[in-house]
Amino acid sequence: MCPHALIPYKPTNPKTRLSCILSQEEREAFARAMLVDVIDAVKDANCSPVIVGTELFDSEDVQVTIADADLNGALNSLVQQSTGDPLLIIMADLPLATGPSIRRVVTTEMAMAIVPGRGGGTNVIFLKDPARFHFDYYGTSFLKHSKIAEEAGLSCEVIDSFRLHTDIDEKEDLVELLIHGTGKSRKYLEDLGFELAVERGRVGVTGRKKAE
Amino acid sequence: MCPHALIPYKPTNPKTRLSCILSQEEREAFARAMLVDVIDAVKDANCSPVIVGTELFDSEDVQVTIADADLNGALNSLVQQSTGDPLLIIMADLPLATGPSIRRVVTTEMAMAIVPGRGGGTNVIFLKDPARFHFDYYGTSFLKHSKIAEEAGLSCEVIDSFRLHTDIDEKEDLVELLIHGTGKSRKYLEDLGFELAVERGRVGVTGRKKAE
Numbered sequence: 127m128c129p130h131a132l133i134p135y136k137p138t139n140p141k142t143r144l145s146c147i148l149s150q151e152e153r154e155a156f157a158r159a160m161l162v163d164v165i166d167a168v169k170d171a172n173c174s175p176v177i178v179g180t181e182l183f184d185s186e187d188v189q190v191t192i193a194d195a196d197l198n199g200a201l202n203s204l205v206q207q208s209t210g211d212p213l214l215i216i217m218a219d220l221p222l223a224t225g226p227s228i229r230r231v232v233t234t235e236m237a238m239a240i241v242p243g244r245g246g247g248t249n250v251i252f253l254k255d256p257a258r259f260h261f262d263y264y265g266t267s268f269l270k271h272s273k274i275a276e277e278a279g280l281s282c283e284v285i286d287s288f289r290l291h292t293d294i295d296e297k298e299d300l301v302e303l304l305i306h307g308t309g310k311s312r313k314y315l316e317d318l319g320f321e322l323a324v325e326r327g328r329v330g331v332t333g334r335k336k337a338e
Numbered sequence: 339m340c341p342h343a344l345i346p347y348k349p350t351n352p353k354t355r356l357s358c359i360l361s362q363e364e365r366e367a368f369a370r371a372m373l374v375d376v377i378d379a380v381k382d383a384n385c386s387p388v389i390v391g392t393e394l395f396d397s398e399d400v401q402v403t404i405a406d407a408d409l410n411g412a413l414n415s416l417v418q419q420s421t422g423d424p425l426l427i428i429m430a431d432l433p434l435a436t437g438p439s440i441r442r443v444v445t446t447e448m449a450m451a452i453v454p455g456r457g458g459g460t461n462v463i464f465l466k467d468p469a470r471f472h473f474d475y476y477g478t479s480f481l482k483h484s485k486i487a488e489e490a491g492l493s494c495e496v497i498d499s500f501r502l503h504t505d506i507d508e509k510e511d512l513v514e515l516l517i518h519g520t521g522k523s524r525k526y527l528e529d530l531g532f533e534l535a536v537e538r539g540r541v542g543v544t545g546r547k548k549a550e
Contacts, residue, residue, distance in 0.1 A: 227498055242500070245510075245541040246517045246534070265536040268517065286439055288454070291500035298457075305458045305480065322458070324477040329457040 129232060129252075131173040131214040132204065134197055135161055137183045141219070143296050147333065148318075156314055160294060163221040163309035170225025171232060173214055178204070198261045205256045213256040217249050221303055221311040222289040231290070236281040241290040242268040250290050255280075300331045341444060341464075343385040343426040344416065346409055347373055349395040353431070355508050359545065360530075368526055372506060375433040375521035382437025383444060385426055390416070410473045417468040425468040429461050433515055433523040434501040443502070448493040453502040454480040462502050467492075512543045 140157040168175045177190045193200030231252045243249035246266035262270045275282040319334030352369040380387045389402045405412030443464045455461035458478035474482045487494040531546030
């Protein structure tokens with residue numbers, strides 16, 4: 127089995143909640159590094175990555191589909207065009223993803239699997255029969271997707287993975303990447319000078335080193 | 339196999355980072371409800387819970403050991419007295435813990451297993467031969483414990499579980515409990531009037547209802 131893995135991706139001005147510590151150019155490079163980490167993990171799990179981009183960009187050897195609708199519209203439209211083969215949808219801001227963690231998702235014995243994100247989002251969905259499902263991202267989408275599965279009569283496994291649960295949105299999230307990351311996005315942060323700092327018992331990140 | 343599961347627990351004035359939304363009495367009741375959820379999960383995983391308390395308190399049917407040292411001193415002392423049987427150490431603020439998630443830890447094929455907490459902490463440790471290990475909690479204890487394992491020549495599996503990764507310390511963490519919890523601590527929060535709220539795309543909790 128080698129399912130397609132759709133990876134929604136916004137190349138321009140992404141991750142605005144990191145604006146306090148990264149410039150737009152840096153956020154774009156960092157988002158791209160996280161995308162590469164996700165693509166590497168997807169390939170390691172024997173899935174075929176397809177970037178669902180909001181605009182054209184240089185993607186090297188990975189197929190890109192340009193979507194002119196919002197995320198839900200784009201994915202629901204893609205699913206309607208699907209051939210009925212199993213489909214994985216994985217977010218681009220999961221740089222702790224690994225081949226083994228994704229394999230746990232795509233080897234589910236149920237009709238589908240979900241990995242919840244922090245704050246009730248949906249980080250990964252795997253569908254054996256995509257046409258029977260529809261997407262409703264944003265807000266507490268994990269609860270919405272669970273309900274959609276139930277109403278469609280689809281058995282659904284919730285995959286218990288912190289690697290796929292940890293989406294990188296805010297400064298505090300960088301701690302997880304600096305501790306557990308092994309790929310390009312961790313290296314990108316370290317090259318900028320970010321490192322772990324323990325203050326009054328809590329762990330955070332220090333800002334980058336001053337330019338010399 | 340039925341290993342003892344040590345659960346460090348502070349009954350008086352716990353969870354001070356929740357002081358912004360819960361009184362001391364409420365924090366004590368909430369911490370107790372989370373402890374009960376952890377005990378239930380530990381029992382469901384066929385482990386024998388032993389509370390490691392900082393003081394005497396009413397514990398119903400669960401054994402309590404009173405430790406007069408700090409957490410590291412208490413656990414290191416207990417390990418030195420141990421009979422050499424496998425040992426689980428699990429924190430009391432993991433109300434998303436389930437029998438299956440704990441079973442993944444205690445069935446490791448390696449010499450030990452760790453579940454990292456958020457921010458580099460250590461939420462769960464399982465040791466097949468406790469005398470070969472020593473504890474160094476606080477700060478980035480996950481990294482410290484990984485190094486201690488390596489230096490002791492102990493193979494160590496990192497268990498990829500968001501249920502055991504999610505410790506409840508701050509208001510934002512309550513979102514996870516209201517979404518994924520199924521036990522007494524979720525019910526305690528709901529009885530106080532806490533519920534999920536979606537504002538500008540982010541999910542949080544609303545404060546309790548006003549007293550009538």
